[in-house]
Amino acid sequence: MTAATTEADPAAAFPTYLHCLQEADEYAAVEVARGLLDAGVPAERVLLDLVAPAQAEVGERWARNEWSVAQEHAATHISERVVAAIAAYADPRPTRGRVVVACMDGEWHALPPRLVAEVLRLRGWQVTFLGASVPAAHLVSYLHRHDAHAVALACALPMRLPHAHRMIEACRRSDVPIVVGGRGFGVDGRWARRLGVAWAPDAPSAADLVADERSLRRTPPAQLSHLADDEYAGLVRRRGELIDGALADLRERMPASRDYTPAQLDSTVSDLGYILDFLAAALYVDDATLFTDFVVWMADILTSRGVPATALPTTLGHYAGVLRDHPRAARFLIAARASVIPARGADAA
Secondary structure: OOOOOOOOOHHHHHHHHHHHHHOOOHHHHHHHHHHHHHOOOOHHHHHHHHHHHHHHHHHHHHHOOOOOHHHHHHHHHHHHHHHHHHHHHHOOOOOOOEEEEEEOOOOOOOHHHHHHHHHHHHOOOEEEEEEOOOOHHHHHHHHHHOOOOEEEEEOOOHHHHHHHHHHHHHHHHOOOOEEEEOHHHOOOOHHHHHHOOEEOOOHHHHHHHHOOHHHHHOOOOOOOHHHHHOHHHHHHHOHHHHHHHHHHHHHHHOHHHHHOOHHHHHHHHHHHHHHHHHHHHHHHHOOHHHHHHHHHHHHHHHHHHOOOOOHHHHHHHHHHHHOOOOHHHHHHHHHHHHHHHHHHOOOOO
């Protein structure tokens, strides 16, 4: 297909661009972006007002089960190509120091930090983008070999917060100022503050913060004294055992699950693990809302897959019973279970 003539407004171009992503038409998507640039729209606006919201909509369509994983991957790849085309079109030259941008270890959502990297580049910084899932040791080694003004770290999923904290501390020992961003730190940055690190809600804010080294370094200490109860560490140690027990309980309470295909079984085991990983992250930052919000989201995802409404409350109840010697974990599980039972009419199991 050929993209329609683009108005000099990313919002007006949005439906056309999203259609290009839906049709997996890379060339037309690039044409939409270039049309805006040719019309005089600044590259930063094209990145933030066209590519970023379109990618957010792609994620929502996947979550609503309207798009398959393959469609989401294809759209993300095209957006990455569009970002590269915008960067090549603008072709800025660095006039400021080096900023290293990377995803947390285990974090594979690389497009949002790529947008941050390009905004920083447009504002004159020499940017090194290390991409997805960078091990902490490798990042620190890179920082030791290259003089960096700052490092920007992205985290999209709160379950990665414990890993994020270890990565933050490793960078801090290298005496490089750090700014973090992404939904993984909370929409208001509350979990970044709990970890004692500077947080930016979006790419322009990150660029402003990087330019203000004094503010970047002026962060309060981490607030993690609650970890002394060892609940987080205990849950992590028992992860495999807990998943096995929950799967056995699910098969006992829901006999139909015994006939799951290998793919369904793999998906179920993954879901049981995600519940524990988000619970562990909630324990790490001592915030029950982290876990409850995840559970409500997961209930919607399972409903879209046709999973019985009782499955999730049943599993949460099982975990709460097994973890009754972990008071915080049990309290978080019970609160999360209550949040999905009324809305979906699940029986108290």
